[in-house]
Amino acid sequence: MLIAYMLMHLTFLNTFSNMAKLGSTFWLSTLTVLSAIFAFILALITAHVxxxxxxxxxxxxxLPFLVITVAFDKPDSISTVGVLIVRDYAIEITVLGLGAISGINGLTEFCQLAGLSLLYDCLLSFGFTSPS
Incomplete structure (x- = not known):
C-alpha cells in the first residue's frame, strides 16, 4: 500500500513538473488537480444516489489507483486534440464498464467509481479549460 500511495504522490509531482515544462504557471496545475478532486467528489455523490x-x-x-487511473496527462490544446481526448475517455470508461460487470467484489466497486470519476473528469476538463 505504501508504494501505491508513493506513486499517487509522484503522479501529482509529475503533473506540476510537466506543466512547468510547457511554460505553465502553478495555477494551471492546481486547477487540473482540483478538477480531478471535484470529479471524484461528484462520482462519490452519484454512486450514493x-x-x-x-x-x-x-x-x-x-484511492491511489483511482488517482493514477484519472491521471493528469492531457496538456494539449482541446481545440486541436479534443476529439482524441474524448475518444480516450470513452475507451477507458468502456473498459472500466466491463470491469464493473465482472461480478468480482472489489473490482466491481473500483471500476464503477473510476468510470464515474473519468466521466466527470472529462466533463470538468472541458469546462475548466477553454480552447486555445
Whole structure:
C-alpha cells in the first residue's frame, strides 16, 4: 500500500513538473488537480444516489489507483486534440464498464467509481479549460 500511495504522490509531482515544462504557471496545475478532486467528489455523490455501495476500507486502498487511473496527462490544446481526448475517455470508461460487470467484489466497486470519476473528469476538463 505504501508504494501505491508513493506513486499517487509522484503522479501529482509529475503533473506540476510537466506543466512547468510547457511554460505553465502553478495555477494551471492546481486547477487540473482540483478538477480531478471535484470529479471524484461528484462520482462519490452519484454512486450514493445510484445506490452503489462503496466500502470505505476498499476506497482507502483503491484511492491511489483511482488517482493514477484519472491521471493528469492531457496538456494539449482541446481545440486541436479534443476529439482524441474524448475518444480516450470513452475507451477507458468502456473498459472500466466491463470491469464493473465482472461480478468480482472489489473490482466491481473500483471500476464503477473510476468510470464515474473519468466521466466527470472529462466533463470538468472541458469546462475548466477553454480552447486555445
Amino acid at each position: 445510484l445506490g452503489i455501495r462503496i466500502n470505505p476500507i476498499l476506497l482507502s486502498e483503491a
